[in-house]
Amino acid sequence: MRQITLKEAQRKLPDLLVMVSVGENVIIRGDDGTAYKIILLNRSYPKFGSAKGMIEISDDFDEPVEGFEEYMS
DSSP states (O other): OEEEEHHHHHHSHHHHHHHHHTTOOEEEEOTTSOEEEEOOOOOOOOOTTTTTTSOOOOTTTTSOOTTOGGGOO
16 A cells, blocks of 8 residues: 555556556545545446357267266256
């Protein structure tokens, strides 16, 4: 966790945002002793269907596996 003063935060805001985006905690301390935490609100997630065409399932996927016949009922 990184703690910095308000004046330093004003000078380094872009750098602080990058740090937060990669998971680091940043606390800003005001001159009067107040503390503020910068947090990441939105995190992007993969879109549904974005892996389409990247996985192939063989034609015999549902066929019984050799040697496991006794477990199938």
